[in-house]
Amino acid sequence: MSHSEKAAIFNKNEAKVNWHDKALWFVREKRDTAAHKVKGWEYLRELASVIKANVLSNLDNYLIEFETNAVKNGIKVHWASNAEEHNKIVHSILSENNATKIVKSKSMLTEECHLNPYLESKGIEVIDTDLGERIVQLAKETPSHIVLPAIHKTKEEVDELFQKHLGTKPSNGNPEYLTNEARKHLRNKFLNADVAITGVNFAIAETGGIVVCTNEGNADMGAHLAKVHIACMGIEKIIPKEEHLGIFLRLLARSATGQPITTYSSHFNKPTLGNEMHIVIVDNGRTEQLSREDFRSSLHCIRCGACMNTCPIYRRSGGHSYDATIPGPIGSILSPGKDLTKHSSLPFASTLCGSCTNVCPVKINIHEQLYKWRQLIVKDVKQPLIKKTVLKIMGKVLARPKLYAIFGKSARWMLTYAPRFIVYSKLNAWGKSRELPKIENGNFDQWYKNRNKNG
Numbered sequence: 233m234s235h236s237e238k239a240a241i242f243n244k245n246e247a248k249v250n251w252h253d254k255a256l257w258f259v260r261e262k263r264d265t266a267a268h269k270v271k272g273w274e275y276l277r278e279l280a281s282v283i284k285a286n287v288l289s290n291l292d293n294y295l296i297e298f299e300t301n302a303v304k305n306g307i308k309v310h311w312a313s314n315a316e317e318h319n320k321i322v323h324s325i326l327s328e329n330n331a332t333k334i335v336k337s338k339s340m341l342t343e344e345c346h347l348n349p350y351l352e353s354k355g356i357e358v359i360d361t362d363l364g365e366r367i368v369q370l371a372k373e374t375p376s377h378i379v380l381p382a383i384h385k386t387k388e389e390v391d392e393l394f395q396k397h398l399g400t401k402p403s404n405g406n407p408e409y410l411t412n413e414a415r416k417h418l419r420n421k422f423l424n425a426d427v428a429i430t431g432v433n434f435a436i437a438e439t440g441g442i443v444v445c446t447n448e449g450n451a452d453m454g455a456h457l458a459k460v461h462i463a464c465m466g467i468e469k470i471i472p473k474e475e476h477l478g479i480f481l482r483l484l485a486r487s488a489t490g491q492p493i494t495t496y497s498s499h500f501n502k503p504t505l506g507n508e509m510h511i512v513i514v515d516n517g518r519t520e521q522l523s524r525e526d527f528r529s530s531l532h533c534i535r536c537g538a539c540m541n542t543c544p545i546y547r548r549s550g551g552h553s554y555d556a557t558i559p560g561p562i563g564s565i566l567s568p569g570k571d572l573t574k575h576s577s578l579p580f581a582s583t584l585c586g587s588c589t590n591v592c593p594v595k596i597n598i599h600e601q602l603y604k605w606r607q608l609i610v611k612d613v614k615q616p617l618i619k620k621t622v623l624k625i626m627g628k629v630l631a632r633p634k635l636y637a638i639f640g641k642s643a644r645w646m647l648t649y650a651p652r653f654i655v656y657s658k659l660n661a662w663g664k665s666r667e668l669p670k671i672e673n674g675n676f677d678q679w680y681k682n683r684n685k686n687g
């Protein structure tokens with residue numbers, strides 16, 4: 233199904249759409265307030281962008297530097313060229329340690345590699361410990377947002393889910409009660425886990441250490457209690473020096489949730505005494521994206537989710553309508569690079585208003601890249617006949633002013649006098665859920681000429 237077809241399903245529940253829209257806009261406004269309080273915010277964005285550009289231009293060197301330093305610290309480093317290799321490496325570490333119970337903090341990379349179903353098929357229990365991720369895991373769904381994975385669920389829905397899976401009492405969606413019950417349930421899982429898997433927010437080349445940011449402390453709890461810690465990271469997570477962290481940490485939390493700093497920004501530099509620490513560095517299509525001149529800066533992304541919170545399409549279509557691990561504007565740039573035909577509708581799921589570009593902390597020109605994908609897609613992917621025909625006709629009309637004037641006049645006549653079933657036919661996507669505005673007499677050209685004539 234295309235993005236618009238999936239969005240139509242989400243749009244059936246109008247109350248939920250309005251609530252989803254408002255909830256995300258609230259986060260966007262918090263981000264604005266937090267960003268405006270930082271002097272030199274724009275300078276920080278610029279710095280982050282040039283640091284990331286430098287990393288991408290020297291990625292091979294930084295990755296080797298990172299590996300050398302991590303190994304010196306006693307960390308075992310593994311390389312995976314794709315999702316399959318990543319999953320096999322994680323599984324082999326688990327097998328070596330006879331591990332059957334895993335706790336995992338938020339990691340979009342492991343979602344991208346479909347690690348959970350892979351490990352579950354091998355008889356391993358994987359418990360997502362981020363509350364939002366645990367909610368979607370219990371619901372057998374995927375995250376609909378990279379920072380707020382269960383933003384599409386109401387508290388009443390979570391209440392029902394917990395009653396069914398955790399045996400809680402009906403609480404009418406009481407957030408405090410539900411959070412406490414989740415905490416009790418997860419505490420048990422933490423205490424009994426053999427291995428903890430975490431993501432990586434930043435991997436520092438000069439130290440070989442990693443930084444993991446969470447608001448719940450679940451990555452720390454897992455990594456500190458289990459004997460083995462496996463951290464999974466994409467190759468683009470590298471930053472050159474520790475001193476660069478201050479720039480990215482300031483930008484990340486403010487852009488993501490409007491907080492001045494993430495509650496836990498935990499540094500992991502080496503395994504604790506008697507324990508093991510592994511880092512799996514994954515490519516999975518990233519070098520290919522790096523080779524695409526027009527799209528390489530999409531790898532600057534620090535996964536803050538700000539482009540989703542501000543996007544009018546994302547807010548009103550929901551994350552699942554993108555049918556991709558990373559939804560929203562940045563996902564619509566990354567996904568076509570992986571499977572152009574499957575994700576060909578995503579770059580069109582945008583008004584190209586540029587709001588995503590304005591909020592992006594690492595200054596990715598998101599809306600321009602979406603526009604670029606559109607140009608490539610119409611050449612390379614078969615388009616619906618109706619769309620091709622309409623665009624061909626419009627191209628001819630727009631190139632000829634006289635024809636355009638005749639077309640405009642006929643359209644105004646049609647919209648005023650034609651029967652409703654013709655005006656609101658299947659071809660009129662705009663009119664599916666809206667009334668068209670009243671058609672005025674004359675067009676802009678006439679209005680403008682009259683205005684000038686009358687002084």
Ligand code: SF4
Nearest residue numbers: 533534536537539592
């Ligand atoms: S593209 Fe920019 S705004 Fe969107 S998630 Fe990535 S860093 Fe955040």
